[in-house]
Every structure is written in structure tokens, then in C-alpha cells.
Amino acid sequence: MKIAVIGTGYVGLVTGTCFAETGNTVTCVDIDVNKINKLNSGKLTIYEPGLEKLFLRNQKEARLHFTTNLKEGITDAQIIFLALPTPPGEDGSADLKYILGVADELGKIISNYVIIIDKSTVPVGTADKVYAAIAKSLPTGQAGATVPFDVVSNPEFLREGVAVDDFMKPDRVVIGTSSDRAKKTLNELYLPFVRQGNPIIYMDEKSAELTKYAANAFLATKITFMNEIANLCEKFGADVDMVRKGIGSDERIGRRFLFPGIGYGGSCFPKDVQALAKSAADVNYEFKILDAVMEINEKQKLNLIPKIKAYFNNELKGKKIALWGLAFKPNTDDIREAPALSIINALLREGAVITAYDPEAMPNVKALLADKIKFTDRQYDTLMDADALVIATEWSEFRTPDFNNMISLLKNKVIFDGRNLFDLTKMEELGFHYESVGRRTIKP
Ligand SMILES: NC(=O)c1ccc[n+]([C@@H]2O[C@H](COP(=O)([O-])OP(=O)(O)OC[C@H]3O[C@@H](n4cnc5c(N)ncnc54)[C@H](O)[C@@H]3O)[C@@H](O)[C@H]2O)c1
Known part of the structure; x- marks a missing residue:
């Protein structure tokens, strides 16, 4: 054809x-x-x-x-x-x-x-x-x-x-x-x-058009629900990984899309949830779940910020923060609505100095932020003398890093992980201060 x-x-x-x-x-x-x-x-x-x-x-x-x-x-x-x-x-x-x-x-x-x-x-x-x-x-x-x-x-x-x-x-x-x-x-x-x-x-045409919005809004809601459970786990001292496994094995819920983190981003979910809410309002239907999803997701993108501030006693001015991950998710260079950007803005407002690495998305962030933050060509170079590492995207190469190398480069053994990449026991054994989402804080 x-x-x-x-x-x-x-x-x-x-x-x-x-x-x-x-x-x-x-x-x-x-x-x-x-x-x-x-x-x-x-x-x-x-x-x-x-x-x-x-x-x-x-x-x-x-x-x-x-x-x-x-x-x-x-x-x-x-x-x-x-x-x-x-x-x-x-x-x-x-x-x-x-x-x-x-x-x-x-x-x-x-x-x-x-x-x-x-x-x-x-x-x-x-x-x-x-x-x-x-x-x-x-x-x-x-x-x-x-x-x-x-x-x-x-x-x-x-x-x-x-x-x-x-x-x-x-x-x-x-x-x-x-x-x-x-x-x-x-x-x-x-x-x-x-x-x-x-x-x-x-x-029919209308049902097809709505199907796409319904799919994205449902998935955004599923992620958001799990993020709320993660936040509750932090309050209760429960472990979201266990809760995730516990509910995911129920076929009606399913294992996929249950990983908590620092919110969804990208070119689709944020705009599609917003557009569906607006379409609903246009026909006088108040789609309350969607309003909550949008509000919670914006808050979730900043989930790590109070944790970082508390660790440094609210004094982030001049603190050197290494950032791994800029893309809104792995295997893309897309940074539209990426949680990493919200984190960068919040940390810059506090006076922190950021050095970032991403396997694919650095050119796009450079074009957006110019010299507001620094970049390195290799992931470990960000860690040189850094006061803490923040992880914002779950690229595979961040999952099993060379921890000894990390320890030798970082000024402080401190990690704030927005994607729950590391095993808590391992972090404990290595002597890190490690904070993630919906799991207990590891203290050396
Ligand atoms: N990106 C995704 O993962 C994804 C997935 C499913 C659906 N969608 C939807 O698909 C649509 C496109 O998304 P995208 O991510 O490919 O967008 P994009 O911004 O990457 O691409 C759109 C392209 O259209 C071009 N363009 C703009 N005006 C034009 C014109 N008058 N004539 C010819 N080209 C023109 C732009 O230059 C750009 O290259 C959106 O509605 C999006 O919601 C996106």
C-alpha cells in the first residue's frame, strides 16, 4: 500500500x-x-x-x-x-x-x-x-x-x-x-x-478516541495509587515492596505498573489525564479521580526533596548533588514532564550544585537548562566529591553499579533513590545512608 x-x-x-x-x-x-x-x-x-x-x-x-x-x-x-x-x-x-x-x-x-x-x-x-x-x-x-x-x-x-x-x-x-x-x-x-x-x-470513532484516554488515565491512576500506598508505608513503617508483591499476585490487580517512585512524566500521561479531565468537565462531568491523580503526581515528583533537606538540616546551599537519570523513564531521551526536572528546579532553588548524568537525555536537558547544572560523560564522574547521589530514572546501568567505586568517589555515602533500585540489606552492609520510596531509611 x-x-x-x-x-x-x-x-x-x-x-x-x-x-x-x-x-x-x-x-x-x-x-x-x-x-x-x-x-x-x-x-x-x-x-x-x-x-x-x-x-x-x-x-x-x-x-x-x-x-x-x-x-x-x-x-x-x-x-x-x-x-x-x-x-x-x-x-x-x-x-x-x-x-x-x-x-x-x-x-x-x-x-x-x-x-x-x-x-x-x-x-x-x-x-x-x-x-x-x-x-x-x-x-x-x-x-x-x-x-x-x-x-x-x-x-x-x-x-x-x-x-x-x-x-x-x-x-x-x-x-x-x-x-x-x-x-x-x-x-x-x-x-x-x-x-x-x-x-x-x-x-465507532468516539469509542476509539475515548479508549486511548481511558487507557492512559487508568495507568496513570494505577501508578498514583501505588505511590500513595508507598507514602503510607513510610508513615506506618511498612515495606511497599512487600505490599506490591502481596497485591500484584492477585490476577485482578496484576504485577505490572505497581512499582512506586517519584511520579509519572513523559509526553503522554500528564497531558492525556489533564485533557480527559477537561473533556469530562466540558460535558458537565466531574471526574474527581483524575483531579486527585494530577495533584498527587505533582507532589510525588518532589517526594525526595524533604528527605534530602532533612538529611542536610535544611542547609543545601553549596551542597554538591550528583544526579543519575534525566529522562522521564529509561530507554528514551524524552524529558517532557520528567520528574528529574522538578527535582533539579527544587534543588537549585535551595542553592545546591548539581552534576548530572543520563545515557541519552543530556543533550535535551542541556538545550533546556544550559549551564544551570553540570553534566559528565560518564556516570561515575558525577560522584566526585558529591555530598549525595540522587537517582531519578531507572536506567538498567544504574541497577548494579560498582559500589566500591561509588564509595571511593562520593564525599558522603548518601543515596536518595526515587526508583527503589537497591536492596535494603545490601545498602545496610555497605554502610550507606539510603532513602528510597515507601521503604525504611537505611542508616549507617
Ligand atoms: N510519544 C508517545 O509515546 C506517544 C504514544 C502514543 C500516542 N502519542 C500521541 O501521538 C501524537 C504525536 O506524538 P509524538 O510524541 O510523536 O509528538 P512529537 O512532538 O514527537 O512529533 C510531532 C511531529 O509533528 C510535526 N509537525 C507539527 N506540525 C506539523 C505540520 N503542520 N505538518 C507536518 N508535521 C508537523 C512536528 O515537527 C513533530 O516532528 C500526540 O497526540 C501524542 O499524544 C504519543
Whole structure:
């Protein structure tokens, strides 16, 4: 099939590459000239494990193309995916200006039957709005009078860090459409991805749009619930690891997404929870859980700060803090809404001096914070003479570090761990002062 993907960010680039991998001819379009130039010169614009091999192979086989020219990009396309940003607007609702702007453009240039697919996360009713925007700008001004088209909702569930695997073997594909013609084409397109029997679930457009928000809001709520339990464990002197195991073995609860920490971040959960709360308010429904989730999560990002302040008797001025982890989660360079950024801001306000390391996200943080904090190219170099180490992201390489090396470099054997990476007994044996989330404090 001939496919166009409009918007070549995390979702667009993975979507385009993976559809090329199953034999389709894909053109990815973006307005960012630098991005497209880089991609055309064979370089990836995001860090995503496993993507480079597929990207290079499909580019070499001339199945994957990049352009800044929308008209050229959609020529002969049977399917056009919209993988455009839907950032929060001032009132918290998803801002549809990118989607509707492109829809308007498409109306002016489509010339044959085409399926236009919302892959972005969009509020209920957006498929109708996209349809209306395209219909309005069709040369005749009449919906479908000269050029027939369908608008389908096909939300994306990939997770950054495992995006290629998630796309190639999705738990499910959700397709919201009332058009049999679109359904038939999309069934053919997605069949190679569900060969192991995972379902393609067809529904109406509105239900598909809501499914994506419901999934993200549920997961954000699950994390937040567990963080609340962790905070309660600290008050009671219980161990959240034990509680987690105790409840996770109940199949109705499940083991996944129960790890407590310093809150969720990223480009999706924060904005999607906020957008769903706003959508609910727009139809006069007070979605109280979501308000609580947002409030608690913001607080949780700063869970370590009172612990750090208490350890240093509220005197953080001039204290040298080593920070491991900047990305909002491991295996990505994405720092949008990352808890590490909240920690950095809070520590800087107290006058601390921060030296940070992250395997992938340092360039993005450098671009944001310039010289407000220092960076080192290697994880252990941050520890030189540091008064304490703070861990904000659970990268694998932080899990079994060389503790002897750490002890020789750190000024104080003090760790504040926002991701519960280390075994408490081990920390005790090594003589650390070690504070984590929802577990007892280890004192030397
Ligand atoms: N990142 C994720 O993990 C993820 C997962 C599932 C769903 N989503 C949703 O997918 C959508 C896209 O997210 P993303 O993370 O890929 O965003 P992104 O910011 O990484 O990428 C969006 C791209 O669209 C481009 N763009 C903006 N206006 C354009 C225009 N008029 N024409 C062409 N290109 C244009 C931008 O330059 C950018 O490259 C969002 O709605 C998001 O909520 C994201």
C-alpha cells in the first residue's frame, strides 16, 4: 500500500518505519526542515531501541521516504496517518490546531479516495471535526461531492523505549470507523502485525478516541495509587515492596505498573489525564479521580526533596548533588514532564550544585537548562566529591553499579533513590545512608 504519515516525531517515525517494514511504501512528512534533512541523510532524530536497523533497511530499499512537502508526500497515498502533536492548550484541553490545520490543507489537495487516520491522541469528537475541516476546504465545499474520503480513529498505544516492539506486536489494534471500505483496507494493513492472534478491535470513532484516554488515565491512576500506598508505608513503617508483591499476585490487580517512585512524566500521561479531565468537565462531568491523580503526581515528583533537606538540616546551599537519570523513564531521551526536572528546579532553588548524568537525555536537558547544572560523560564522574547521589530514572546501568567505586568517589555515602533500585540489606552492609520510596531509611 502507499501510505503517508504527517508528523515525523516519536509516533510518526516509528509508524512510518514499521509500515515500511511490512512492505508498504511510506512517505513521512514534517514541517521541521532540519528533521527531514537529517532523516534524509540516514540519521535518526530520536533515540529508540531497534529503530535504526529498520529505518536504514527500509530507506535503502526505497520503501521509506521523507519530505517537507505535504502535497508531494500524499501523492497517490491510499492512507494518510496524522501523527501530529496534541499539546495541552491553556485550559488543559488538547490543542487541535496542528490536526485541524493539516486537515484543512488536505481538503485542498486530495484528489482520489483516501483514508485519513487520526493516530494522535485526540478528544472524543475529533474525527468529526477533521471530517468537517476537510469537507469544508474541498474545492466544491461539499463533503465528498468530488473526492470521497473517510476519517478513522486509530489511536496509538506504543511506549517510548519499546516502541518498535509495541508497534510490530501490539497487544491490540483499535480502529474506530463506520466505513466498511476503510475497515477492509485497514484490516489488510494491520494483519501482519497481529499474526499471533492479538485482536484488531473495531468500534465507532468516539469509542476509539475515548479508549486511548481511558487507557492512559487508568495507568496513570494505577501508578498514583501505588505511590500513595508507598507514602503510607513510610508513615506506618511498612515495606511497599512487600505490599506490591502481596497485591500484584492477585490476577485482578496484576504485577505490572505497581512499582512506586517519584511520579509519572513523559509526553503522554500528564497531558492525556489533564485533557480527559477537561473533556469530562466540558460535558458537565466531574471526574474527581483524575483531579486527585494530577495533584498527587505533582507532589510525588518532589517526594525526595524533604528527605534530602532533612538529611542536610535544611542547609543545601553549596551542597554538591550528583544526579543519575534525566529522562522521564529509561530507554528514551524524552524529558517532557520528567520528574528529574522538578527535582533539579527544587534543588537549585535551595542553592545546591548539581552534576548530572543520563545515557541519552543530556543533550535535551542541556538545550533546556544550559549551564544551570553540570553534566559528565560518564556516570561515575558525577560522584566526585558529591555530598549525595540522587537517582531519578531507572536506567538498567544504574541497577548494579560498582559500589566500591561509588564509595571511593562520593564525599558522603548518601543515596536518595526515587526508583527503589537497591536492596535494603545490601545498602545496610555497605554502610550507606539510603532513602528510597515507601521503604525504611537505611542508616549507617
Ligand atoms: N510519544 C508517545 O509515546 C506517544 C504514544 C502514543 C500516542 N502519542 C500521541 O501521538 C501524537 C504525536 O506524538 P509524538 O510524541 O510523536 O509528538 P512529537 O512532538 O514527537 O512529533 C510531532 C511531529 O509533528 C510535526 N509537525 C507539527 N506540525 C506539523 C505540520 N503542520 N505538518 C507536518 N508535521 C508537523 C512536528 O515537527 C513533530 O516532528 C500526540 O497526540 C501524542 O499524544 C504519543
